[in-house]
Amino acid sequence: MKSETSVQQQSKHEQLGLTHHQVIDMYRYMRMARLYDERSLILQRAGKINFHVSGIGQETAQVAAAFALDREKDFFLPYYRDYGFVLAAGMTLKDLMLSVFAKAEDPNSGGRQMPGHFGSKRLRIVTGSSPVTTQVPHAVGFALAAKMQKKDFVSFVTFGEGSSNQGDFHEGCNFAGVHKLPVILMCENNQYAISVPVHKQLGGKVADRALGYGFPGIQVDGNDALEVYRVVKEARERAIRGEGPTLIEAMMYRLSPHSTSDNDMAYRTKEEVEENRKKDGVLKFKNYLIEHGIWTEEQEAELVAELTKEMKEATEYGDNAPFPKPEDTLLHVYAGDGEVKA
């Protein structure tokens, strides 16, 4: 009992092995993702960009998960709302702005894909598409490669609860379960598949499905950064020990409409959204930091000013960067396309 008492004197993040500096860094990425998302919505409404798909309300779990992984060696297969995740994995605001403006220098796709379709071999962020959940078998393929090549990385894949109904989710989970592969599957259960609420999508819990595939399934409060960090870290340790996959269902709420083409007031109420806004994990984490005396409103103001400046520069850079050449549409269908022929 004594040792327990002494442990309790440590704050939760310290118990998890996170330094003050690290949790402040986590918070910084959450704020960065939120600001990016809000800015992109405004840019679309102002007619500067054509489309934005939002992840507001999901940043907490995304960033916490990224911090629990090895960002030097793991492979990441995020889905289209994972701005917090990819920023924490090394993508910059400038990179994201180049994507949202569909410019040639966009590292995700050279301006080819819609925003939110991430990819960077350098950062081990695996290129993704729009048909949902196709990335789950890919993540299993990376994990299979890790096992075959005896490498100590894991693959980490995210998707929504709507996506968890696709065959590729089940086929990928089963394959990973059979071979006990080092893959972490994190469902970002944001309560809506565009307009369809979770009770019309799921008859049970996503996490419970893991039982049928022979590995643990854990439901976690996605607005609780440190809890998400803990379960992803444990999942990674299991994976590295050769004990196989883990399915994590992070519970959260999509605070913004599905995309800039969606009017969410057609299927949910302002009251419901406001009720969930009070549970916002970013705010909750900020309060946690303040309560533990490692963050102040002054620091908050400085951070927001710094990020706003960075955002402004990134936006200007993205806006002013050149578009791809029209004829570059023809490049990179196969290897060697576009190379100067001798």
Add this chain to the structure above:
Amino acid sequence: MPVMEYIDAIRLAMKEEMERDETVFVLGEDVGTKGGVFTTTKGLMEQFGEMRAMDTPLSESAIAGVAIGAAMYGMKPIAEMQYSDFMFPATNQIISEAAKIRYRSNNDWTCPVVIRAPIGGGIFGGLYHSQCPESVFFGTPGLKIIAPYSAYDAKGLLKAAVRDPDPVIFFENKKCYKLITEDVPLDDYIVPIGVANVLREGTDITVISYSLPLHFAMQAAEELAKENISAHILDLRTIQPLDRDAILEAAKKTGKVLIIHEDNKTGGVGAEVSAIIAEEMLFDLDAPIMRLCGPDVPAMPISPPMERFFMLNKDKVKEAMRNLALY
């Protein structure tokens, strides 16, 4: 040079590539312990272990999708679809993912996967063990599609597919497995993807085809020679990308073109070959372009007379060739 069956040549190609490069592996249903339902992968598990000749769960989208993921990492997977008829659950992975990975990432990520699938009927396989699904994938840029007729090409093209930096669908003909027997070198040779091959030189008519129907065309050409009809026969070998130069050269040779495939006529590879010829050399032709294909019905029935009706054979091919010669 040993004489071997088409199926042995395919197996040998996989064995040689797996010996050459430890990142090459085969995955699919029944490919391990059983060695494949046709014995295509027989012996591979014994030689390379159960991870590199991997029995997978019955789930084609995972077989393709996991292979795609492993390929993006840098492995060289050969994913087997037990029958091409069962390939459709994997179509999203093949068309939305494999075909577009290089393009959508602006050349950052690549997907060097091989997907093998047996095509064709004539084995009493009924609707769902007889199909030729080439036209479903044909016309999807980003994919390469191979459909060999000879055992020599089957080995050389499969080895080229494994080494190719882009996704390749390898449509092997299950009727050819035991029917086509010929000399196949044991050495490490490659047949280049995208290059057609003249099987027979001739002066009266040009036959353009791929896979099993070439067997009938070669037999028919032999017999028609006795009627003083000289047939020029081109094996496409690769159906995507098509070898345009070889198609036009073969068509120019005689000015009379017959295109043959077992896949049904509407929207098939033959339509594209025909369009290429029509676009480039319509006024050099001495007869309308003709096609002999499977009928436009959903798939091949199992009842023997119905299967015979659907399938091409030497006599049907010979008649079409003679009609064109006499035009």
